[in-house]
Amino acid sequence: xxxxxxxxxxxxxxxxxxxxxxxxxxxxxxxxxxxxxxxxxxxxxxxxxxxxxxxxxxxxxxxxxxxxxxxxxxxxxxxxxxxxxxxxxxxxxxxxxxxxxxxxxxxxxxxxxxxxxxxxxxxxxxxxxxxxxxxxxxxxxxxxxxxxxxxxxxxxxxxxxxxxxxxxxxxxxxxxxxxxxxxxxxxxxxxxxxxxxxxxxxxxxxxxxxxxxxxxxxxxxxxxxxxxxxxxxxxxxxxxxxxxxxxxxxxxxxxxxxxxxxxxxxxxxxxxxxxxxxxxxxxxxxxxxxxxxxxxxxxxxxxxxxxxxxxxxxxxxxxxxxxxxxxxxxxxxxxxxxxxxxxxxxxxxxxxxxxxxxxxxxxxxxxxxxxxxxxxxxxxxxxxxxxxxxxxxxxxxxxxxxxxxxxxxxxxxxxxxxxxxxxxxxxxxxxxxxxxxxxxxxxxxxxxxxxxxxxxxxxxxxxxxxxxxxxxxxxxxxxxxxxxxxxxxxxxxxxxxxxxxxxxxxxxxxxxxxxx
Amino acid sequence: xxxxxxxxxxxxxxxxxxxxxxxxxxxxxxxxxxxxxxxxxxxxxxxxxxxxxxxxxxxxxxxxxxxxxxxxxxxxxxxxxxxxxxxxxxxxxxxxxxxxxxxxxxxxxxxxxxxxxxxxxxxxxxxxxxxxxxxxxxxxxxxxxxxxxxxxxxxxxxxxxxxxxxxxxxxxxxxxxxxxxxxxxxxxxxxxxxxxxxxxxxxxxxxxxxxxxxxxxxxxxxxxxxxxxxxxxxxxxxxxxxxxxxxxxxxxxxxxxx
Numbered sequence: 001x002x003x004x005x006x007x008x009x010x011x012x013x014x015x016x017x018x019x020x021x022x023x024x025x026x027x028x029x030x031x032x033x034x035x036x037x038x039x040x041x042x043x044x045x046x047x048x049x050x051x052x053x054x055x056x057x058x059x060x061x062x063x064x065x066x067x068x069x070x071x072x073x074x075x076x077x078x079x080x081x082x083x084x085x086x087x088x089x090x091x092x093x094x095x096x097x098x099x100x101x102x103x104x105x106x107x108x109x110x111x112x113x114x115x116x117x118x119x120x121x122x123x124x125x126x127x128x129x130x131x132x133x134x135x136x137x138x139x140x141x142x143x144x145x146x147x148x149x150x151x152x153x154x155x156x157x158x159x160x161x162x163x164x165x166x167x168x169x170x171x172x173x174x175x176x177x178x179x180x181x182x183x184x185x186x187x188x189x190x191x192x193x194x195x196x197x198x199x200x201x202x203x204x205x206x207x208x209x210x211x212x213x214x215x216x217x218x219x220x221x222x223x224x225x226x227x228x229x230x231x232x233x234x235x236x237x238x239x240x241x242x243x244x245x246x247x248x249x250x251x252x253x254x255x256x257x258x259x260x261x262x263x264x265x266x267x268x269x270x271x272x273x274x275x276x277x278x279x280x281x282x283x284x285x286x287x288x289x290x291x292x293x294x295x296x297x298x299x300x301x302x303x304x305x306x307x308x309x310x311x312x313x314x315x316x317x318x319x320x321x322x323x324x325x326x327x328x329x330x331x332x333x334x335x336x337x338x339x340x341x342x343x344x345x346x347x348x349x350x351x352x353x354x355x356x357x358x359x360x361x362x363x364x365x366x367x368x369x370x371x372x373x374x375x376x377x378x379x380x381x382x383x384x385x386x387x388x389x390x391x392x393x394x395x396x397x398x399x400x401x402x403x404x405x406x407x408x409x410x411x412x413x414x415x416x417x418x419x420x421x422x423x424x425x426x427x428x429x430x431x432x433x434x435x436x437x438x439x440x441x442x443x444x445x446x447x448x449x450x451x452x453x454x455x456x457x458x459x460x461x462x463x464x465x466x467x468x469x470x471x472x473x474x475x476x477x478x479x480x481x482x483x484x485x486x487x488x489x490x491x492x493x494x495x496x497x498x499x500x501x502x503x504x505x506x507x508x509x510x511x512x513x514x515x516x
Numbered sequence: 517x518x519x520x521x522x523x524x525x526x527x528x529x530x531x532x533x534x535x536x537x538x539x540x541x542x543x544x545x546x547x548x549x550x551x552x553x554x555x556x557x558x559x560x561x562x563x564x565x566x567x568x569x570x571x572x573x574x575x576x577x578x579x580x581x582x583x584x585x586x587x588x589x590x591x592x593x594x595x596x597x598x599x600x601x602x603x604x605x606x607x608x609x610x611x612x613x614x615x616x617x618x619x620x621x622x623x624x625x626x627x628x629x630x631x632x633x634x635x636x637x638x639x640x641x642x643x644x645x646x647x648x649x650x651x652x653x654x655x656x657x658x659x660x661x662x663x664x665x666x667x668x669x670x671x672x673x674x675x676x677x678x679x680x681x682x683x684x685x686x687x688x689x690x691x692x693x694x695x696x697x698x699x700x701x702x703x704x705x706x707x708x709x710x711x712x713x714x715x716x717x718x719x720x721x722x723x724x725x726x727x728x729x730x731x732x733x734x735x736x737x738x739x740x741x742x743x744x745x746x747x748x749x750x751x752x753x754x755x756x757x758x759x760x761x762x763x764x765x766x767x768x769x770x771x772x773x774x
Contacts, residue, residue, distance in 0.1 A: 314708060315708075426693055449555050
């Protein structure tokens with residue numbers, strides 16, 4: 001009799017499978033890359049984005065280009081930071097050698113808006129004024145256009161300011177200058193450092209700020225100046241901006257002029273710098289200086305390579321939104337989600353893995369499109385055609401645009417988890433992200449509502465593409481149509497990220513609570 | 517054909533989402549128009565603003581809902597497999613597509629007309645309050661004004677044509693997600709791309725052939741001589757797009773297995 005032996009229970013000799021996050025990522029990546037339509041759609045996204053970006057440059061978009069030839073004209077002086085500036089004012093000056101100071105009192109500053117010489121635009125509207133019409137004292141390297149300077153000035157609508165080297169603007173302590181409340185201004189030069197002061201009475205002085213003008217020559221031109229930008233009568237109508245421009249002339253009364261240090265003692269010279277209008281009169285110890293049709297500010301051009309070379313991002317975005325939505329909704333429609341959750345029961349991890357895969361794919365789409373369009377763009381246009389933004393800004397725009405695509409894709413994925421129906425998801429995301437961008441940048445809406453749309457909706461993220469700095473002291477049309485977003489680049493991007501975080505949180509909650 | 521129409525009408529009527537989406541179209545048409553007209557201000561003499569067009573801005577947004585509505589009417593049948601039942605019951609496929617087009621387009625036209633009327637009424641009230649008065653040389657919006665009436669009728673027709681365009685694309689592509697992406701891409705990308713083209717003659721030609729840029733010229737009531745394409749011709753361009761897309765969708769439906 002033989003004893004019955006119980007066979008040992010079956011044990012697979014395969015090793016126990018890992019169910020870490022890496023395996024989950026691998027699984028989700030496999031799901032993505034094996035659906036041919038999605039891979040094709042991602043390639044389409046790259047192609048559309050690059051093509052639209054490149055075609056944005058066709059047809060002479062270069063700000064400094066005439067008939068395809070691009071160069072900065074002689075009328076565009078280059079400032080101390082290597083970008084073009086506006087340098088145009090009436091200058092009553094003397095030579096100062098070495099250290100010294102200049103003090104003056106402004107007892108009145110007015111601006112007069114001139115009727116349109118051609119008579120086409122009619123008269124300027126009643127009550128119009130130019131807040132940045134200005135007059136004051138200035139220390140300038142030379143009368144060469146674009147040279148370094150520091151100035152303390154009274155303005156018509158912005159009080160006393162200290163401005164230097166075109167880009168810097170510091171608020172002073174006094175309001176508008178008038179005979180009842182005159183403004184005393186002082187500028188002290190010590191080496192290359194200039195310090196500005198203002199005072200209401202000529203005895204108690206308050207420092208406004210200091211400017212370090214690196215490389216300032218020993219001999220400089222110092223004196224009084226006046227200038228005024230033009231007045232633009234802007235009206236927003238459906239589909240665009242109607243703008244009538246009027247010249248403006250600032251008139252300032254100076255007295256109590258006091259000079260200290262190594263002054264030449266020559267007579268005063270009056271010069272219209274950079275094509276400005278103006279004149280001056282000396283009456284006893286006082287001066288009347290008039291200047292207009294100019295300004296001393298940075299020159300903000302229309303466009304720059306970094307923004308244009310990625311302006312097709314919204315087009316690639318639509319394809320990515322469709323992919324990201326289907327990446328989740330097909331799981332529901334085909335019942336694949338049950339298999340997915342059986343294999344990996346931790347639902348938060350599944351959502352995270354999907355978000356990483358779809359985000360990484362979108363980021364890659366953005367980078368590849370930029371890798372195509374930026375070099376092509378730089379080959380099509382000479383460096384002089386556009387505003388130079390610098391390598392750091394360019395890197396921010398390229399990486400930021402890729403990140404914009406990635407975050408919108410993750411946002412779509414989260415909404416798809418919540419809503420489960422692809423048409424509803426895609427329409428919602430397009431209405432939240434593409435529509436506001438469309439309404440705001442194609443002049444459908446007036447600037448007020450446009451700005452609010454780009455502050456409050458996820459489309460605020462497009463601000464990451466802003467490259468041209470905006471300057472408070474420069475009168476310009478700062479609308480989304482012209483590439484100016486109401487929020488700073490990273491704050492706009494943060495708005496989009498906040499929406500995405502909320503959507504992801506809600507998606508996680510719902511995915512955990514709901515039966516698959 | 518009347519049986520086919522009745523069948524399509526029953527399908528659409530009994531879907532719970534239909535009422536909500538139609539209400540959405542109505543709300544967006546009136547709502548965005550009211551927001552825009554409430555924020556615009558009379559800017560002094562010389563202001564020339566197309567008040568009718570301003571009041572009808574909502575169409576630019578509500579057309580997205582119209583696209584969803586029409587895409588779902590076809591694409592929804594494909595995702596649920598219902599299309600096989602439909603084609604078993606009504607084997608004449610052109611008839612099915614025609615019935616869908618009539619029901620979807622007709623319903624959109626009716627809702628669009630209500631939305632346009634509401635938007636113009638809201639615009640009339642809000643614009644008067646914002647200084648666009650007779651004293652400043654503006655007349656209140658009224659259907660008695662020829663161009664305004666044309667813009668109103670045209671806007672409702674515009675929405676119906678967008679529905680037909682979406683229907684054709686959805687029939688051709690079948691997958692609703694892809695179809696809605698394609699429709700909204702076609703509508704909204706075109707003007708964005710056109711806006712970036714600086715060459716004047718290219719710009720004009722692109723505006724003349726874009727379904728949204730050409731179609732919405734029907735809303736223009738001032739300075740109609742300066743339009744890239746005349747109002748009715750522009751709507752005709754959109755109609756060509758709709759007919760073309762329905763043709764492609766119908767061919768795909770006839771030639772392909774469901």
